[in-house]
Amino acid sequence: MAVDSSSTVSDAAGDDGGAYPFEPGPFGSCPAAYRRRRKDAPVSTIALPSGDEVLLVTRYDDIREVHTNPDFSRNLRYPGAPRMLATADFGEDPNSLINMDPPEHARLRRIVQGAFTPRAAEKWRPQIRAIAEELLDEVIAAGPPADLRTAFAFPLPMEVICRLLGVPPKDSTLFRGWPETLLSLTGGSAAQERLEAGIAFATYVDELVADHRRAAAARPSPRPDLIDELLNARDEDADQLGAAELTNMVRGLIIAGHETTANAFTRGVLALLRHPQQLAALREHPELLAGAVEEVLRAEIPGHGALLRVAKRDVRLPSGGQVRTGQGVLAPFVAANQDPDRFTEPEAFDIARTDNRHLSFGIGPHYCLGANLARVELQVALEVLVTRLPNLRLAVAEEELSWAAGSRVCGLDALPVTW
Numbered sequence: 190m191a192v193d194s195s196s197t198v199s200d201a202a203g204d205d206g207g208a209y210p211f212e213p214g215p216f217g218s219c220p221a222a223y224r225r226r227r228k229d230a231p232v233s234t235i236a237l238p239s240g241d242e243v244l245l246v247t248r249y250d251d252i253r254e255v256h257t258n259p260d261f262s263r264n265l266r267y268p269g270a271p272r273m274l275a276t277a278d279f280g281e282d283p284n285s286l287i288n289m290d291p292p293e294h295a296r297l298r299r300i301v302q303g304a305f306t307p308r309a310a311e312k313w314r315p316q317i318r319a320i321a322e323e324l325l326d327e328v329i330a331a332g333p334p335a336d337l338r339t340a341f342a343f344p345l346p347m348e349v350i351c352r353l354l355g356v357p358p359k360d361s362t363l364f365r366g367w368p369e370t371l372l373s374l375t376g377g378s379a380a381q382e383r384l385e386a387g388i389a390f391a392t393y394v395d396e397l398v399a400d401h402r403r404a405a406a407a408r409p410s411p412r413p414d415l416i417d418e419l420l421n422a423r424d425e426d427a428d429q430l431g432a433a434e435l436t437n438m439v440r441g442l443i444i445a446g447h448e449t450t451a452n453a454f455t456r457g458v459l460a461l462l463r464h465p466q467q468l469a470a471l472r473e474h475p476e477l478l479a480g481a482v483e484e485v486l487r488a489e490i491p492g493h494g495a496l497l498r499v500a501k502r503d504v505r506l507p508s509g510g511q512v513r514t515g516q517g518v519l520a521p522f523v524a525a526n527q528d529p530d531r532f533t534e535p536e537a538f539d540i541a542r543t544d545n546r547h548l549s550f551g552i553g554p555h556y557c558l559g560a561n562l563a564r565v566e567l568q569v570a571l572e573v574l575v576t577r578l579p580n581l582r583l584a585v586a587e588e589e590l591s592w593a594a595g596s597r598v599c600g601l602d603a604l605p606v607t608w
């Protein structure tokens with residue numbers, strides 16, 4: 190795609206090469222390329238893994254604009270549209286909430302949002318606590334060291350989203366690998382693996398929905414789960430929720446409902462272990478918990494990218510950068526969270542930070558549907574962890590930790606801890 194060459198858009202490839210994804214900073218932090226570009230070239234050209242060129246925006250106000258201005262669209266399905274990957278990608282699915290524009294988007298979102306209000310999320314708190322306690326019982330019983338990522342961070346949100354949707358607990362192990370495969374950004378054999386994982390996952394979800402339909406027909410469920418509710422919404426008005434939309438919604442919720450939360454939590458625990466005074470303060474002052482979770486969200490958001498938007502008409506961004514009709518724009522929330530014009534010392538991790546209006550859950554119509562639930566999960570998980578394992582520390586040297594590469598999600602491969 191041709192890229193604007195006006196003076197407001199910079200070709201500032203500089204020494205970062207201009208190829209997305211950029212090398213993360215130390216401990217999976219925000220790429221240095223974003224910092225440099227934010228200062229020298231806030232709207233600049235990058236090349237995506239597909240080879241397509243799009244604009245990268247790195248300032249808070251520009252990022253906000255791209256995600257809230259209706260002149261930017263998630264419809265990237267027309268011939269010649271900018272693409273993240275050259276091969277099949279979940280961004281192309283027209284039935285997925287995240288790929289829709291208003292008014293279709295609002296129609297679908299209305300059907301599901303009741304399950305994710307602040308009140309609905311609060312109702313889950315006791316169950317989330319029970320799951321967290323149980324998982325930690327097992328960790329403690331097995332004795333140190335433990336990989337907190339595998340033993341606690343992933344199973345917790347996975348169990349929660351499975352219960353919420355009505356996925357039988359034994360099934361969660363079936364699809365453990367699929368979301369990670371689907372979120373990868375690498376080419377070669379990974380493209381085929383993504384395709385196969387997508388088909389396997391969709392087939393599983395179709396069968397799951399069919400099971401729910403059969404069970405509801407046999408005897409109405411005493412406590413309907415979200416799949417039951419979505420089925421009702423579909424049956425009451427066929428126009429409301431198509432079959433493919435239902436499958437997509439369930440699949441999307443399983444992926445979005447655990448992958449980000451688990452990685453944010455793992456990264457957040459590492460950040461606290463690397464700031465032992467703040468960890469001690471959190472243990473002694475539980476009132477710091479909510480702020481600590483917000484700082485984990487701001488500083489440890491586990492993705493350096495974003496889902497592309499395309500300009501439906503010419504737009505001038507707050508920084509002065511010009512986006513032309515048809516241009517793709519990558520506006521990563523992680524870059525907004527590190528903008529020094531918005532956050533004092535953005536690179537510092539500070540659980541007592543005030544005025545922490547991070548964009549980690551996005552902004553605009555696609556604002557994270559599960560934000561309230563994720564907040565409760567992170568608060569409970571952190572509280573249970575710091576209370577029950579007061580001597581928690583890394584079981585390996587910091588430098589030995591390894592980070593997942595080539596994914597939309599930048600997370601730790603493992604978090605080995607002892608206590």
Ligand code: HEM
Pocket residue numbers: 256286287288298350441442445446447449450453490491495496522548549550551552554555556557558559560562563
């Ligand atoms: C720490 C955890 C989480 C983070 C950082 C996060 C972040 C995000 C972000 C940034 C977006 C907007 C993407 C965009 O505009 O391009 C989003 C959307 C979404 N998230 Fe989350 N999320 C988290 C947890 C969850 C959970 C637990 C669920 C479900 C239970 C969930 C479900 C969704 C859905 C369905 C969307 C699409 C909303 C729409 O298109 O209207 N997320 N999330």
